[in-house]
Each structure stands twice: as C-alpha cells, then as structure tokens.
Amino acid sequence: AQTVTQSQPEMSVQEAETVTLSCTYDTSESDYYLFWYKQPPSRQMILVIRQEAYKQQNATENRFSVNFQKAAKSFSLKISDSQLGDAAMYFCAYRSANRDDKIIFGKGTRLHILP
Amino acid sequence: EAGVAQSPRYKIIEKRQSVAFWCNPISGHATLYWYQQILGQGPKLLIQFQNNGVVDDSQLPKDRFSAERLKGVDSTLKIQPAKLEDSAVYLCASSPLLVSSYNEQFFGPGTRLTVL
Numbered sequence: 001a002q003t004v005t006q007s008q009p010e011m012s013v014q015e016a017e018t019v020t021l022s023c024t025y026d027t028s029e030s031d032y033y034l035f036w037y038k039q040p041p042s043r044q045m046i047l048v049i050r051q052e053a054y055k056q057q058n059a060t061e062n063r064f065s066v067n068f069q070k071a072a073k074s075f076s077l078k079i080s081d082s083q084l085g086d087a088a089m090y091f092c093a094y095r096s097a098n099r100d101d102k103i104i105f106g107k108g109t110r111l112h113i114l115p
Numbered sequence: 116e117a118g119v120a121q122s123p124r125y126k127i128i129e130k131r132q133s134v135a136f137w138c139n140p141i142s143g144h145a146t147l148y149w150y151q152q153i154l155g156q157g158p159k160l161l162i163q164f165q166n167n168g169v170v171d172d173s174q175l176p177k178d179r180f181s182a183e184r185l186k187g188v189d190s191t192l193k194i195q196p197a198k199l200e201d202s203a204v205y206l207c208a209s210s211p212l213l214v215s216s217y218n219e220q221f222f223g224p225g226t227r228l229t230v231l
Contacts, residue, residue, distance in 0.1 A: 004157075033217060043204055045158070045222035052217075091157050102148070102171060103220060105157025 002027045004094050006106035013082045014114050020067075021077045021109050023092030031097035034068065036077045039108070040088040048090070051075065053097070079111075087113045117141065119223035121207050127229045133195040136226045140188070140209030146170075147184055148220065149192050150206040158206050164190065165212065194228075202230045 003026045013019035025034070036048040051059045051068050058066050063083075067076045079086055092106040120139040128134050140147050146165050150158035161180065163171040166187035175182070179198070184190040194201055204225040210218040 043206075043225040043227070045206065045208075047219065050217075050219075093157070097217075102160040102163060103158075105159070107156050 002029070002032075002094050002096070002104050004092050004104055004106035006092050006109050008109045009107070010110045010112065012112040012114055013079075015082055015084060017082055018078060018080045019082055019111065021079075021090055021092075021111070023075045023077070023106060025073050025075065025092070025094050027073070027094065029096055033095045033097065034066075034075045035093040035095070035103070036064070036066070036075075037091040037093055037105070038086075038088045039091060045091075049077065082113050084113050084115065087111060119207055119209055119221055121205075121223040121226055123226055124224065125227050125229075127231065128197055130199055130230050131196040133193065134197055134228060135191050135193045136205050136207075136228075138190045138192070138207030138223060140190070140207070141211075141221055143211060144209035144221075145187070145212035146210045146218065147190050148208040148210075149182055149190070150208065152204040152206055152225070154203070161192070161205075197228075197230045199230050202228055204228070 005024045032053045034051045038046045038048050049059050049061045049064050063080045065078045089108045091108045094104045122137050148163050149161045151161050152158040161175045162182045164184040167184045182192045204227050206225045207223040208220040210220045
C-alpha cells in the first residue's frame with residue numbers, strides 16, 4: 001500500500017523569506033501523481049502544485065516549486081517570498097495514475113508566517 | 116463556475132444519535148468522493164462514486180456509515196449511530212470524467228462534526 005509521510009508537524013518562516021516543506025512517499029508503482037494541497041482555516045482544500053512522476057522536470061507555479069527526487073521517493077515544496085496568506089496546513093498527497101483513483105494524504109505540516 | 120457545495124458547515128450531536136451530510140458536486144462531474152479528516156491528520160477516503168455507482172467503499176465503516184448518490188448528482192453521507200471517534204471534518208470532492216488519466220479533484224468546504 002502507498003504511504004505518504006510528512007515529518008514536520010509545524011514550521012515557521014519570516015515573511016518574504018523562503019521555506020521548504022518535506023515529504024516522502026512509498027509506492028511500488030512507476031506511474032503516479034504527487035500533489036501539494038493547502039488547507040487554510042476555512043477548510044477548503046486547494047491544489048497548490050502537481051507533479052507527474054514520468055516528468056523529470058520539477059513543477060513550478062509562481063512562488064511555489066517542488067524538488068522531485070523519484071529514486072529517493074522525495075517530494076518537497078519550496079515557497080519563495082512567503083506571504084501572510086500562505087499560512088495554512090499543507091498536505092503532501094499521492095495518487096496512482098489509474099484514472100480517478102483515490103488520493104492518499106500525509107498528515108500535514110502547519111505553516112506559520114511571521115510578520 | 117460554482118464549486119462543490121456542502122451542508123451543514125457545522126454539526127454537534129450526542130453519541131448514538133444520527134446525522135446526515137449533503138454534497139452537491141460541480142455540475143457535470145461524474146465522480147464524487149467523501150473523505151474523513153480527523154483532527155491532526157490528512158483526509159482519508161471513505162467512499163467514491165462514479166455517476167450513481169460505488170467505485171470504492173473499502174474504508175467505509177458499513178456498520179454505521181452509509182452513503183448514496185441518487186441520480187448521479189447530489190450525495191448524502193449518513194452516520195447512525197454516531198460514536199465519539201466520528202468527530203471529524205467530512206470533505207466532499209468531485210472530478211470530471213475525462214479521457215486523460217488525470218482528473219483534478221475539487222473539494223468542498225467540509226462539514227465539521229462534533230460528537231459529544
């Protein structure tokens with residue numbers, strides 16, 4: 001069975017600085033998707049960034065980028081120029097490439113932004 | 116485009132009572148998911164529908180939880196009777212059924228259930 005591990009329950013970063021959230025996963029599949037979701041206090045789960053396992057290039061979305069290390073099964077999220085609105089729970093997640101398969105989430109990292 | 120709607124947003128009940136949650140997915144989305152998110156954990160899939168058929172309910176505690184998706188649109192999730200450990204946020208998500216292997220899941224705001 002696939003598992004997703006986030007070893008940092010909480011992190012803090014100064015506003016405008018850069019922070020990296022860590023994630024490791026375990027799978028025997030070769031084709032899959034990895035995600036980072038943001039969940040603010042409103043509880044709405046928002047997709048931040050997605051990585052396809054077959055792509056070697058790391059995904060980037062504005063201030064958000066990932067470091068995808070397939071052999072090491074590592075998938076970290078870097079947030080540059082942190083803003084107060086980035087404060088939230090961040091979940092690393094895995095999904096098989098089988099169409100419409102379920103998403104498996106990690107336990108999350110709570111990110112605090114210090115003004 | 117309207118997002119996934121859920122109601123109620125909050126519910127407080129006594130243990131052994133019954134409760135029902137409602138979800139209205141994004142129009143046209145064939146696949147609907149119910150997730151349970153216990154405090155301090157990531158969401159866990161309870162049940163997945165494709166149109167009005169069940170695709171995966173392997174983690175649904177069927178002795179007390181039930182779900183239906185009549186006409187392949189709205190869905191209700193019911194707990195009867197509730198236990199203290201059912202206190203959680205219940206998230207509904209939906210995704211379109213496209214040809215590609217990737218169909219993004221869109222999440223609703225969730226229902227926070229407290230069982231006393």
